[in-house]
Structure formats: C-alpha cells, structure tokens
Amino acid sequence: MTVDELQWYVVLAETEHMTEAAARLNVAQPTLSRALARLERRLGTPLFDRVNRRLRLNRYGEILLEHARRCLTEMNSASDRIASLLDPDRGTVRLAFLHSVATWLVPELLGRYRQQVPGVRFELRQEPAHEIIADLRAGHVDLAVSSPRPEGADIGWQPLHREQLCVAVPRDHPLASRGRCGLSAVAGEPFVALRPGYELRELSDELCSLAGFAPTVAFESSEISSMESLVAAGLGVAVVPMPRAHRESPGVAYLPLTDTGAHRMIGLVWLRDRPAPPVATRFAEFVRARRWS
Numbered sequence: 001m002t003v004d005e006l007q008w009y010v011v012l013a014e015t016e017h018m019t020e021a022a023a024r025l026n027v028a029q030p031t032l033s034r035a036l037a038r039l040e041r042r043l044g045t046p047l048f049d050r051v052n053r054r055l056r057l058n059r060y061g062e063i064l065l066e067h068a069r070r071c072l073t074e075m076n077s078a079s080d081r082i083a084s085l086l087d088p089d090r091g092t093v094r095l096a097f098l099h100s101v102a103t104w105l106v107p108e109l110l111g112r113y114r115q116q117v118p119g120v121r122f123e124l125r126q127e128p129a130h131e132i133i134a135d136l137r138a139g140h141v142d143l144a145v146s147s148p149r150p151e152g153a154d155i156g157w158q159p160l161h162r163e164q165l166c167v168a169v170p171r172d173h174p175l176a177s178r179g180r181c182g183l184s185a186v187a188g189e190p191f192v193a194l195r196p197g198y199e200l201r202e203l204s205d206e207l208c209s210l211a212g213f214a215p216t217v218a219f220e221s222s223e224i225s226s227m228e229s230l231v232a233a234g235l236g237v238a239v240v241p242m243p244r245a246h247r248e249s250p251g252v253a254y255l256p257l258t259d260t261g262a263h264r265m266i267g268l269v270w271l272r273d274r275p276a277p278p279v280a281t282r283f284a285e286f287v288r289a290r291r292w293s
Contacts, residue, residue, distance in 0.1 A: 183213075191216060
C-alpha cells in the first residue's frame with residue numbers, strides 16, 4: 001500500500017463520496033474507484049457499505065482509517081525530521097562527550113556555535129570514552145568529543161585541547177604548598193579515582209605504574225567533581241585534569257604533575273566511512289576551524 005493510496009483512502013473515508021474525493025485529490029474518479037477496489041481485495045473485505053449509490057464507512061473501514069491516519073502522521077513526521085537533518089541551519093546534531101569536559105569545553109563549543117547558527121539543536125550524551133566510540137560506530141551519535149585518540153582506520157580525529165594533569169590533595173596536605181610534584185611523592189597515599197572503564201582512570205593507573213607503584217584506591221566515583229569533594233574531605237588524593245580558571249574545588253590544592261605523559265589530548269571524533277548529516281558536517285567544520293586552548 002503506497003502513501004498515495006493511504007492519502008486517497010483517508011480523503012474518501014472523510015467525504016464518503018467518490019466524486020467529491022476525486023475532485024479534492026485531483027485524480028480521475030475511475031482511478032480512485034480502481035484504487036479502492038484493489039485495497040478491498042488486498043484486505044479481503046469491503047471498507048464501505050454501498051447505500052443508494054452512496055458510500056458509508058463500515059467497521060472495517062473505520063479500523064483502517066484509524067491506522068491510515070496514524071501512518072500518514074508518522075510519515076509526515078519522518079519527512080519533517082529528514083528535512084530538518086538536511087537543513088544545516090535548523091537540524092539536530094547528536095553529540096557525545098566525556099563527563100570531564102561537560103563543564104567547560106562542550107558548553108564553550110555549543111555556545112559559540114549557537115551564536116552563529118541559533119536554529120541548530122543538540123542531542124547530547126555524556127558517557128565514558130569506550131561507550132562514546134561504541135555509540136558512534138552504532139550510529140547513535142554523529143560526532144564526539146573524547147580522549148585519547150581512538151584506534152581504528154574508520155575513526156576520524158581532530159585534536160582540540162592538550163590538558164595538563166595534576167594531583168589533587170587536601171589544602172592542609174604537606175605537599176599543598178609545592179608548585180608541582182611527581183606521582184611518586186604520593187605513592188603511599190590512598191587514592192580517589194574514577195571507576196574502571198573511564199579513560200582518565202586508565203591513564204592515572206598507567207602513570208602510577210610508570211612511577212613505580214600501584215595506587216591504593218580507597219574510593220571510586222563516576223564524576224571528577226565528586227572525586228575532588230572527597231579529596232577536600234581528606235579521604236585521599238586524585239589524579240585530575242588541571243581545572244580551568246575559577247573552577248578549583250574549595251579545600252583542594254592542585255599540583256601539576258612533572259611525570260612524562262601527564263597530560264591528555266581531547267579531540268573531535270567522527271566516523272570516516274559514514275556521511276554525516278549536513279547539520280553535523282557544518283558543526284564539525286566550525287570546530288575544526290577554531291583553536292580551543
């Protein structure tokens with residue numbers, strides 16, 4: 001059953017008059033009559049009762065009318081959504097990003113872009129790096145902001161920001177007055193860390209291993225802000241990104257790490273072999289053209 005046939009049927013059911021429906025649809029009456037006959041043969045039952053050359057919608061026709069209207073509504077909705085995606089000024093960008101960039105980089109990206117293209121909408125997902133790449137490959141998102149650079153020839157990557165890592169200690173900690181330090185200086189301390197599976201947890205564990213020790217993890221969290229609050233409460237130390245200006249957690253001292261590799265690169269990620277909608281392509285071009293420091 002084609003969309004045209006559904007539309008014809010709805011008009012015919014609403015008018016219950018073959019000539020009037022044909023005129024409204026701008027089709028020949030015999031064409032409309034043959035379409036109705038085909039539809040009734042396909043369903044195996046008349047959809048109208050014929051009374052004195054008039055059509056009266058019967059119970060079977062009422063059921064089809066309900067579903068035909070619903071189907072046409074869904075088709076129109078799909079058409080509108082596709083048209084929106086094809087419009088780079090008014091579509092929706094599906095973007096995934098790390099929890100740790102949710103308070104600065106992503107709002108900065110979106111805020112600057114919306115100043116130029118206010119009609120664009122964003123559908124956002126905040127999740128760990130491995131879930132971001134899985135969603136990208138599954139087609140659930142168009143673009144992502146993640147770290148580190150994902151593996152795979154199918155993945156495109158544009159570096160955006162090199163982020164210094166530091167060790168967060170309580171303000172009254174003996175190391176708090178230092179300008180910087182190496183991880184070996186806190187080897188015997190309890191650690192507050194992200195849960196396993198998070199990119200920053202893997203990087204933190206790797207840096208500790210290179211410094212010659214395995215950290216004793218006293219508490220695990222899913223958010224850096226919660227980690228910093230636990231550090232401020234004196235429950236341990238943590239490896240975190242150096243906070244942006246005016247975003248330091250009260251009660252925490254941040255000491256840049258001197259260890260080799262104590263940084264991470266955050267970048268824009270996309271799938272090379274799947275064309276992105278025009279609205280996402282335009283946003284990606286905007287991001288690539290800017291320097292984010």
